[in-house]
Each structure stands twice: as C-alpha cells, then as structure tokens.
Amino acid sequence: MLKRFEEILSGLPSEPVDLGPTRFGLLSACDGGLLEVSGLSVPVGSLCHVMQGQNHHLTAEVIGFRNGRTIMMLLGDTVSLRPGSRVYPGGAPGMVHVGERFLGRAVDGEGKPIDGGEPIRANEQWPVGGVRVGALDRTRVREPFDTGIRALNALTTFGIGQRVGIMAGSGVGKSVLIDMVANGAEADIVVAGLIGERAREVSDFVERHMTGARRQRTVVVAVPADHAPNLRLRGAMLATSLAEYFRARGKRVLLILDSLTRVAHAAREIALLLGEPGAARGYPPSALSTITKLVERAGNSGQSGGAITGLYTVLADGDNQDDPVVDTARSILDGHIVLSRDLAQRGQYPAIDVPASLSRVMADITAPEHQSLARQFRALMASYEANRDLVLMGAYRTGADPQLDRAIAKQPELVKFLCQGGHEKAGLDDSIAALSGILGDEA
Numbered sequence: 001m002l003k004r005f006e007e008i009l010s011g012l013p014s015e016p017v018d019l020g021p022t023r024f025g026l027l028s029a030c031d032g033g034l035l036e037v038s039g040l041s042v043p044v045g046s047l048c049h050v051m052q053g054q055n056h057h058l059t060a061e062v063i064g065f066r067n068g069r070t071i072m073m074l075l076g077d078t079v080s081l082r083p084g085s086r087v088y089p090g091g092a093p094g095m096v097h098v099g100e101r102f103l104g105r106a107v108d109g110e111g112k113p114i115d116g117g118e119p120i121r122a123n124e125q126w127p128v129g130g131v132r133v134g135a136l137d138r139t140r141v142r143e144p145f146d147t148g149i150r151a152l153n154a155l156t157t158f159g160i161g162q163r164v165g166i167m168a169g170s171g172v173g174k175s176v177l178i179d180m181v182a183n184g185a186e187a188d189i190v191v192a193g194l195i196g197e198r199a200r201e202v203s204d205f206v207e208r209h210m211t212g213a214r215r216q217r218t219v220v221v222a223v224p225a226d227h228a229p230n231l232r233l234r235g236a237m238l239a240t241s242l243a244e245y246f247r248a249r250g251k252r253v254l255l256i257l258d259s260l261t262r263v264a265h266a267a268r269e270i271a272l273l274l275g276e277p278g279a280a281r282g283y284p285p286s287a288l289s290t291i292t293k294l295v296e297r298a299g300n301s302g303q304s305g306g307a308i309t310g311l312y313t314v315l316a317d318g319d320n321q322d323d324p325v326v327d328t329a330r331s332i333l334d335g336h337i338v339l340s341r342d343l344a345q346r347g348q349y350p351a352i353d354v355p356a357s358l359s360r361v362m363a364d365i366t367a368p369e370h371q372s373l374a375r376q377f378r379a380l381m382a383s384y385e386a387n388r389d390l391v392l393m394g395a396y397r398t399g400a401d402p403q404l405d406r407a408i409a410k411q412p413e414l415v416k417f418l419c420q421g422g423h424e425k426a427g428l429d430d431s432i433a434a435l436s437g438i439l440g441d442e443a
Helices: 002-010 150-157 173-185 199-209 212-217 229-248 262-271 285-295 324-332 343-344 368-384 387-395 401-417 426-443
Strands: 025-031 034-039 047-051 059-065 069-074 087-088 093-099 122-126 164-166 189-195 218-223 252-258 307-315 335-338
Touching: 025 069, 025 122, 059 229, 093 229, 093 252, 122 229, 150 368, 150 426, 164 173, 164 324, 173 252, 173 307, 189 199, 189 212, 189 229, 189 262, 199 218, 199 387, 212 218, 218 229, 229 252, 229 262, 229 285, 229 307, 262 285, 262 307, 262 324, 307 324, 307 368, 368 387, 368 401, 368 426, 401 426
Parallel strands: 164 307, 164 335, 189 218, 189 252, 252 307
Antiparallel strands: 025 034, 025 087, 034 069, 047 059, 047 087, 059 069, 093 122
16 A cells, blocks of 8 residues: 555655746637637647636647737637636646556547546656757668568568558548557557547557557557547647657657548648638648658657657548648658558458559668569559459450560469458568569569
C-alpha cells in the first residue's frame, strides 16, 4: 500500500506553489466553436479552462489573437457555454506529457485514458510541435523494414526510418492494410494515431492489438471524427510527440497515422475559422503545410540512433490521385502504396496497385538480384493490366508480344503472390524467396 502511494506522489509536480494573484479572462463571444476572451494574455498553443460552475470546466486551446482579444477553440462542444464565463490559463503552452507510462494504454488527444484505466501520471514533457533538428541529423535509410506483408516486402521494400503513404479512396482497404502491418511488423514500439476515423474502428483496433505481449509495446492515440478539429490535430501531434520521445531514447518506433487526410481536414477547419482564404480546392496553405511539418518529424536520428518509421494513410477523395492532400503527401513522403478499387472489386486483397506503387529507398537497401526480380514483376503486371480487356475479349493473338505472352502465362501465380490473408504473416526473406520462385527460373 505504501509503495502505491509513493508511485502516486512521485508523479505529482514538484514545482513550488504559486501564491500570487490568479489571472483570468472573461468569455466575450462564441461563434461556431471560436471563442473570444478579453482580459487574458496567454501564448498561442496554451490550454485554458472555461469555468462552468464551481467544479466543472471546459478546455479550450489558444489559436490566435486579434483586436486585444485572445481567440480560442474548445476541445469539445459549446452547448453549456454562456457569456461572461471566467477563463483561466492552465498547463505549459506548447507542451504535452510523454513517457513510458503511456505504453499499453489508449488515450485521447489530451492524453487522457479512454481504456477505462487509471489516469496516466507522466511527468515528462515534450514540445507538441516537435524538437527541430538540423537536416543532417536525419541519417540515411540503410536497413530494410519487415512489414509482414509479402507484396510490400518483395516489390516495394521499406526501410527503417522511411515515411510511406497508403493512398486510396474510401472503402478500398487502407485500415485493413495498416492493421496487417501493425500485426506483422518488427519494431520496439508501435504508436498508432487513429485520427478522424469511426469509433468502431478504434475499439476494434484496441481489442486486436492491445492484448498479450504486444500490449506493452503499443500506444494508441484515438480521436474519432465527431470530435473538435483542434482536438483531432492535437491527437496527431501527440502521437508524433510520443514517437519522438521513444526515438530520442534509441528505440525503433513504428508510427501509424490513420489518416493524414483527416488531419488536413481539421487544419482546414481551423484555418477557415480564422479567416484564411482557401487556395488549392478549398485547402488553405496552412492546412497543407501542416502535413509537411507532421511528416518531416519522422525518420532516423543520428544523435540517438533511434528511428521512426512512418506509415500514413491518405484518403483520395473521389478516388482522385491528384487531390491536393494526396499530391502534397506524395511529394514529401519517401514512398507510396496505391490501393486500387478495381483490384478490390475483383477480390484481390490487399488491393495493391504494384505498377503505381513506389519505395524511393528500395535501391539502397536491397540486393541487385532482388531489384531485378521486382522490376520484372512490375513489368509483367503493367503489361497485363494495359491489355486486360483485349485478352478477355479474345482479341489478342498469341505471339504478337512476348512480354504479354509471359504475363498471361504467369498471371495466376502473380495474383496468388499478391493476395494475403489478414492474419497471415510473410517475413522479408520468405517474401523474396517466393518472388524468386515465380520469376527466378526465367531471370
């Protein structure tokens, strides 16, 4: 019992009690979730408490200021707000709590438990916007990363410290694919940020991955779609901050963020509330720059020797691969996996469009023989897909194109290689061996 009290006391802040006068402001206006507070000067990024009665308060985040008033956005609903409410500053501006105590827990965007467990008493802090380092601290990707998925391991080999995007329209299998990676990947720590997704998916993910030995190396930060946009944005930053904290301690971290598009949507809502004009198809510049800042925080660290391998899902609205979010993500990421709705409708899962997918570091971490086999596989798939309608109609004459003839003959083996069950795990060496077994005899 005494040991239990010692743990609780050790987690309490040790700063001296401030006996000075208490500062507070007054709520002056509320417009669509945007609050204006007079008489309170606090930095952007600070969290404040809007009092609703003696023992109840709502939390708001400072996002700007104008005309002598501080502009805030609630991390919740505005139902119980009333004019003249007192607003008190709270917490360190721009900082979030991190630490080992988050392992095995599922939390929301404020770091509060959602798994029914006791409060997390983490006394270490980390900048919510990350610790900026020099460009040369991001060392090269030198080692392959085993995803546990045969098609990815063999054809678009990932590296430890790489940032990869999974791009597809709605309902094509992005969440299933990251679930397979989380289940089969080799990593010291797994940090999953489920931002703007369905609450059912959150509970399913926690139930599958927060059990057994994997629980002690997994952190889940979940902010469903019905939460405030700034809370969704804070959830993505908290997940990335936790990954940075573990990387700074030399750990190899797998950071899963589902989805990057929902983060951009949240940043767009905030920017439009602040009056920023929409530029690229309604996305203000700050919304797209939020993606860049978030992705650039992943990678290898030359100082600590740790690494963050980032896996980001990107929703292509209307299956449009030229969507501003998709295009911005593709330009900053180190590789992308494209999922095809046509392949999914044929029953091929995961529905990876091999010719359209790319790993920019594969040439640095794989053997020349492996690269040659992967190129052959891509060429055969591209040739068959380009002429699939002709082949099915019987309009193609055998012998007209040797490459296509080989693709037709190998098609059943190629499709079987790409298909993989959700609970099946294929190691890196086994995946390369399977690829060699299909094409190695004719290389």
